[in-house]
Amino acid sequence: MELKIAVLPGDGIGPEVTAQAIKAMNAVALEFDHKFTYKQADIGAIAIDKTGNPLPDETLELCKASDAILFGAIGDPKYDNAQGNVRPEQGLLKIRKELELFANVRPVKAFEALIDQSPLKRHLIKGVDISIYRELTGGIYFGKKETKEDGSYASDLCEYSAEEIERIAHLAFKAAMGRRKKVTLVDKANVLDTSRLWRKKVTELAKSYPEVTLEFLYVDNAAMQMILNPRQFDVILTENMFGDIISDEASVIGGSIGLLPSVSIGKKYALFEPIHGSYPQAKGKGIANPIAAILSAAMLLEHFGLYEESETIKEAVERSLKLGITTPDLGVKHERITTSKVGDFIADFI
Amino acid sequence: MELKIAVLPGDGIGPEVTAQAIKAMNAVALEFDHKFTYKQADIGAIAIDKTGNPLPDETLELCKASDAILFGAIGDPKYDNAQGNVRPEQGLLKIRKELELFANVRPVKAFEALIDQSPLKRHLIKGVDISIYRELTGGIYFGKKETKEDGSYASDLCEYSAEEIERIAHLAFKAAMGRRKKVTLVDKANVLDTSRLWRKKVTELAKSYPEVTLEFLYVDNAAMQMILNPRQFDVILTENMFGDIISDEASVIGGSIGLLPSVSIGKKYALFEPIHGSYPQAKGKGIANPIAAILSAAMLLEHFGLYEESETIKEAVERSLKLGITTPDLGVKHERITTSKVGDFIADFI
Numbered sequence: 237m238e239l240k241i242a243v244l245p246g247d248g249i250g251p252e253v254t255a256q257a258i259k260a261m262n263a264v265a266l267e268f269d270h271k272f273t274y275k276q277a278d279i280g281a282i283a284i285d286k287t288g289n290p291l292p293d294e295t296l297e298l299c300k301a302s303d304a305i306l307f308g309a310i311g312d313p314k315y316d317n318a319q320g321n322v323r324p325e326q327g328l329l330k331i332r333k334e335l336e337l338f339a340n341v342r343p344v345k346a347f348e349a350l351i352d353q354s355p356l357k358r359h360l361i362k363g364v365d366i367s368i369y370r371e372l373t374g375g376i377y378f379g380k381k382e383t384k385e386d387g388s389y390a391s392d393l394c395e396y397s398a399e400e401i402e403r404i405a406h407l408a409f410k411a412a413m414g415r416r417k418k419v420t421l422v423d424k425a426n427v428l429d430t431s432r433l434w435r436k437k438v439t440e441l442a443k444s445y446p447e448v449t450l451e452f453l454y455v456d457n458a459a460m461q462m463i464l465n466p467r468q469f470d471v472i473l474t475e476n477m478f479g480d481i482i483s484d485e486a487s488v489i490g491g492s493i494g495l496l497p498s499v500s501i502g503k504k505y506a507l508f509e510p511i512h513g514s515y516p517q518a519k520g521k522g523i524a525n526p527i528a529a530i531l532s533a534a535m536l537l538e539h540f541g542l543y544e545e546s547e548t549i550k551e552a553v554e555r556s557l558k559l560g561i562t563t564p565d566l567g568v569k570h571e572r573i574t575t576s577k578v579g580d581f582i583a584d585f586i
Numbered sequence: 587m588e589l590k591i592a593v594l595p596g597d598g599i600g601p602e603v604t605a606q607a608i609k610a611m612n613a614v615a616l617e618f619d620h621k622f623t624y625k626q627a628d629i630g631a632i633a634i635d636k637t638g639n640p641l642p643d644e645t646l647e648l649c650k651a652s653d654a655i656l657f658g659a660i661g662d663p664k665y666d667n668a669q670g671n672v673r674p675e676q677g678l679l680k681i682r683k684e685l686e687l688f689a690n691v692r693p694v695k696a697f698e699a700l701i702d703q704s705p706l707k708r709h710l711i712k713g714v715d716i717s718i719y720r721e722l723t724g725g726i727y728f729g730k731k732e733t734k735e736d737g738s739y740a741s742d743l744c745e746y747s748a749e750e751i752e753r754i755a756h757l758a759f760k761a762a763m764g765r766r767k768k769v770t771l772v773d774k775a776n777v778l779d780t781s782r783l784w785r786k787k788v789t790e791l792a793k794s795y796p797e798v799t800l801e802f803l804y805v806d807n808a809a810m811q812m813i814l815n816p817r818q819f820d821v822i823l824t825e826n827m828f829g830d831i832i833s834d835e836a837s838v839i840g841g842s843i844g845l846l847p848s849v850s851i852g853k854k855y856a857l858f859e860p861i862h863g864s865y866p867q868a869k870g871k872g873i874a875n876p877i878a879a880i881l882s883a884a885m886l887l888e889h890f891g892l893y894e895e896s897e898t899i900k901e902a903v904e905r906s907l908k909l910g911i912t913t914p915d916l917g918v919k920h921e922r923i924t925t926s927k928v929g930d931f932i933a934d935f936i
């Protein structure tokens with residue numbers, strides 16, 4: 237198979253981890269006789285530094301002309317308190333919106349080799365296997381924003397249309413069909429009109445998936461249940477802001493956020509991204525965990541039906557975890573092993 | 587001291603646990619020679635059932651004529667999917683708004699006797715002592731809501747004024763002065779205009795508290811940090827919706843949500859409330875943990891400067907925990923001990 241891949245390394249540790257993902261993909265290409273070609277472009281803080289624009293037009297064009305996007309991370313502390321209108325995050329938000337990447341899918345799994353790293357007790361975390369469907373192009377992220385010039389008032393509008401809800405809900409129910417057949421809608425229907433619309437639309441649509449059990453959970457309760465009993469969850473479906481919070485919370489219960497990949501999908505495009513952020517303090521130190529990026533590449537292959545190839549990457553990752561060929565965030569078993577060495581090991585194994 | 591107390595037991599287990607709080611207060615009154623008088627009124631589902639209104643005028647009047655409000659819980663599953671305009675939660679939201687209870691304060695502590703009950707590992711939870719300041723009368727809870735009649739669209743507006751931010755921020759900084767002198771503002775300033783206004787106003791106002799360290803944390807990161815390293819937090823300051831989520835998440839790390847009290851304060855009024863909800867499945871079974879309600883009574887006494895009295899209640903609670911005179915949610919040490927028996931033990935001890 238030939239695949240044209242847009243590589244957007246972005247900021248902080250993005251470039252380092254993305255490089256390891258490419259190593260893994262190249263190993264797969266060699267082993268399975270595929271042709272993957274890569275073109276790189278800037279996004280985020282680095283794009284602002286170079287062009288003043290967190291998502292330059294060339295970057296967007298490249299993405300549109302590619303089969304898939306491999307994304308690193310964005311964000312730089314120097315822009316953290318930027319009150320102005322140019323922030324690295326806008327690059328990410330804009331690419332989501334422009335490519336209509338309306339569903340962010342994050343698997344959360346307890347890796348047996350890492351259970352003891354989890355902040356949660358072993359009996360709670362063992363066997364956890366959740367798939368989170370977060371709506372990504374609507375809600376309060378993209379509604380009208382307003383700040384009075386004198387700094388006395390600000391507002392953000394949270395909006396949803398029935399269609400925005402339905403398209404991701406269908407994906408979540410379909411995913412549940414291939415899993416344990418349960419969807420939990422996380423909302424705040426006791427307070428928000430948008431949440432009540434979510435509940436209504438999702439309830440209607442659930443009728444088309446009679447085998448799937450639909451449950452509702454208020455977001456505050458969900459934040460508790462994620463810690464108290466994460467095994468109760470199969471597929472979680474939720475709106476943009478709640479998804480941001482709940483999926484990050486969920487990401488740490490497995491023992492390391494450095495392991496979790498994600499995909500953001502739309503009708504035409506798909507962007508694969510490790511869920512850890514740009515982790516600027518670690519930049520260039522060789523300590524960033526490349527596994528989330530490498531597993532994002534595995535998700536990419538799966539997306540194109542390359543299941544065996546994807547499995548091979550996953551096996552290589554399991555192997556590195558078992559042998560302790562891992563970056564220091566996972567506890568030190570051997571001497572200092574760098575980001576790049578982990579990448580080499582995984583590529584070699586493939 | 588004479589105190590007129592409005593008692594709003596509400597729904598579910600509210601009446602049972604509130605009754606135990608009153609027992610404790612009566613024991614204090616006897617022991618320390620105070621005069622506490624109680625008047626009861628309806629709120630929530632029970633008020634809807636009786637009057638059609640989740641917050642009848644008489645209830646509001648009673649609250650305004652009292653020195654403090656002792657609140658149970660509200661919510662009933664039969665109203666969970668009510669698309670209509672009458673829901674129990676409105677009683678709570680309306681009382682907050684009408685009495686201008688703009689700050690919800692929740693202490694989160696690890697009780698030594700319960701550390702092994704925590705879903706988190708012991709080394710993470712030991713010594714945790716957080717005070718959460720959640721804004722309670724603004725934000726997306728109270729902004730304009732809209733639902734198109736044909737069900738194709740809904741919206742909720744999140745709004746904040748500088749003044750709304752400043753009044754609670756001052757409380758949080760003052761609290762920090764009497765604690766470990768650190769305030770963490772939880773927001774989503776990389777996405778929301780309201781969050782940027784929070785950051786700006788809180789940064790300005792922090793200059794008046796030079797001894798207090800101010801930190802910022804995005805809400806998604808806060809949801810992770812609460813599990814990874816809760817001891818890093820002293821005072822958390824945040825807006826209404828983020829506070830709802832983060833404080834509920836925080837509430838379970840200590841081992842039991844059945845232990846945590848809260849106070850909602852405004853310029854004139856104060857409402858004391860266990861943070862667990864109405865827990866309808868437990869209603870009338872004698873298994874509801876009354877300690878959060880009893881500790882809410884202790885907070886009430888503290889609010890009026892009755893520190894010794896408040897301490898006495900807290901000691902009695904510690905005692906019951908140590909002896910295992912507790913409801914089954916805390917693990918069963920003795921035979922079945924009911925809500926009321928725990929209340930009796932604590933009152934007797936006082």
Ligand SMILES: CC(C)[C@H](C(=O)O)[C@@H](O)C(=O)O
Pocket residue numbers: 311325328329480776777806
């Ligand atoms: C960087 C930020 C805008 C982004 C978000 O909130 O969506 C990030 O937290 C994420 O989850 O991808």
Ligand SMILES: CC(C)[C@H](C(=O)O)[C@@H](O)C(=O)O
Pocket residue numbers: 426427456661675678679830
């Ligand atoms: C019942 C509900 C409206 C309420 C809220 O969201 O504020 C509750 O969750 C709380 O935290 O007191």
